[in-house]
Amino acid sequence: MTSDFTDSVIPNTALSVSGLTDYICLLLEQDRHLRQIWVTGEVSSANHHRSGLFFTLQDPDGTAAIKCVAWNSQLAKLAQIPIAGEQLIILGSIRVYPQRGEYQLSVWQALPAGVGLQALRYQQLRNRLLAEGLFDAQRKRSLPPHPQTIAVVTSPTAAAWGDIQKTLKHRYPGLHILFSPATVQGEQAPESIVKAIERVERDGRAEVLILSRGGGSVEELACFNDERVVRSLANCSIPVITGIGHQRDESLADLVADACVHTPTAAAETVVPALSELYTQHRQRVVALHEAVRDTWETAENQLATLQNRLRRLRLDRLVQQETQKLAWQRQQLLQVTMGRSQQAKQHLELLRQKLASLDPKAVMQRGYAVVRQENGAIARAAAELTVGQELLIQLGEGEVIVKVTEVKN
Structure with a gap:
C-alpha cells in the first residue's frame, strides 16, 4: 500500500x-x-x-x-x-x-x-567649463571703484533683496539701484535668472551687477550650477559679483563671476565704499600730505644750511680768481700755438705756389719757347713725324701762328 x-x-x-x-x-x-x-x-x-x-x-x-x-x-x-x-x-x-x-x-x-549624482554632474560640468577657460583669472574684470548705478538680480521676496538695499543706502546714499527680479529656486530658476541678466544688459545703465541669494540646501542652490546661468554670466558685458549662500557653498556662478563673496550683504559692501570710510581716508591723506610737505621743507632747509657752510669753508671767490687766471694763461698759449701754425701754413703755401708757377707751360713759353701742334691737335715731338706741305699750329707766349712745312731735316 x-x-x-x-x-x-x-x-x-x-x-x-x-x-x-x-x-x-x-x-x-x-x-x-x-x-x-x-x-x-x-x-x-x-x-x-x-x-x-x-x-x-x-x-x-x-x-x-x-x-x-x-x-x-x-x-x-x-x-x-x-x-x-x-x-x-x-x-x-x-x-x-x-x-x-x-x-x-x-x-x-x-x-x-541622489546627492552623489548631483555632485558627479557638478564636477563633470565644472571640468568642461574649466577646460573652456571660463574660470581663468585673466578673464575677470575689476569692479568700478565708485559706481553710480548698480543692478541687482535676486528674488523680490527674498531677504537678500532687503539686505542689499539697506546696505547700499547706508554706505552710499544717493546711489541708483536697478532691480531685475528673478526666481532663484526651482526648475524655472535658471531661465528666470538668464532673462533677468539680459534685461540689465539691454537697459545699459548699470556699471556693475549683483547676483544674490541667501543660504540654502544643495538642491535649493542648484540653479546657480546650471550651465545656462554660468554661460550668461560669462558673456555678460557688465562686471558681475555674486553673493550666494554661505561660506561653505561654492557654485559655478561664483567661479565664473568677476568677484564673489559669501553673502548678499558682503556683495553690497564690496561694490561700493562707505562714505564714512572715504571721509576718514581723505582726512588721513590730508594729514599725511601736511607731514610730507613739512618733512620736505625741513630737509631742504638742512641741505641749504649745509651748502652755505661748505661755501664758507671753500672761499669760493679765491677759487674763481684762480680759475680765471688759469683760463687766461691757457688762452694765451692757444693764441701762440695758433699763430705759429698759421705762419707755417703760409710759408708752405708760398713754396707750393712757386713750384706750381715754375711748372706752368705758359711760363715756359714766356721765356721764348713754343708748342708745335699738328692738324689733329697732337704735339709734334720729332721731325720724322712731319711731312712737307703739312700745316702746323705754333703756340707762342702771346698768340698763335699757322705755318707750312717746306723742308724736313732729321
Whole structure:
C-alpha cells in the first residue's frame, strides 16, 4: 500500500536539483529585462576578493536586498566604487550561481545616486567649463571703484533683496539701484535668472551687477550650477559679483563671476565704499600730505644750511680768481700755438705756389719757347713725324701762328 501511495505522488517527470537550477537560470538569464537592468539602492556591505568586489545592495528601509559582484576586469571602469552606506545606481545583468542556488547582479557600471549624482554632474560640468577657460583669472574684470548705478538680480521676496538695499543706502546714499527680479529656486530658476541678466544688459545703465541669494540646501542652490546661468554670466558685458549662500557653498556662478563673496550683504559692501570710510581716508591723506610737505621743507632747509657752510669753508671767490687766471694763461698759449701754425701754413703755401708757377707751360713759353701742334691737335715731338706741305699750329707766349712745312731735316 505504501508503494502504491509513493507511485501516485511522485511523478516520472521529477527534476534533479541541477535540472531545476538550469531551468531557473534559463528563465532569469534569458529574460530581456534582466539581461540589462538599472537598479538603485544603498550598499549595505562590501568585500574585496581575488576575483572581484562582492557587495549587497538594499532598499534604504531594508525591506529587500540583492547580492552583487563587480569582477576585477570591470572594477576600473566603474564611475563609483561601491562603499558601504553609499547610494548607487547600478547597471548589470542577473546571473545564477548554481552551487549555492542563488542569483546575483553582475555589475557593469556604478553611478552615484541622489546627492552623489548631483555632485558627479557638478564636477563633470565644472571640468568642461574649466577646460573652456571660463574660470581663468585673466578673464575677470575689476569692479568700478565708485559706481553710480548698480543692478541687482535676486528674488523680490527674498531677504537678500532687503539686505542689499539697506546696505547700499547706508554706505552710499544717493546711489541708483536697478532691480531685475528673478526666481532663484526651482526648475524655472535658471531661465528666470538668464532673462533677468539680459534685461540689465539691454537697459545699459548699470556699471556693475549683483547676483544674490541667501543660504540654502544643495538642491535649493542648484540653479546657480546650471550651465545656462554660468554661460550668461560669462558673456555678460557688465562686471558681475555674486553673493550666494554661505561660506561653505561654492557654485559655478561664483567661479565664473568677476568677484564673489559669501553673502548678499558682503556683495553690497564690496561694490561700493562707505562714505564714512572715504571721509576718514581723505582726512588721513590730508594729514599725511601736511607731514610730507613739512618733512620736505625741513630737509631742504638742512641741505641749504649745509651748502652755505661748505661755501664758507671753500672761499669760493679765491677759487674763481684762480680759475680765471688759469683760463687766461691757457688762452694765451692757444693764441701762440695758433699763430705759429698759421705762419707755417703760409710759408708752405708760398713754396707750393712757386713750384706750381715754375711748372706752368705758359711760363715756359714766356721765356721764348713754343708748342708745335699738328692738324689733329697732337704735339709734334720729332721731325720724322712731319711731312712737307703739312700745316702746323705754333703756340707762342702771346698768340698763335699757322705755318707750312717746306723742308724736313732729321
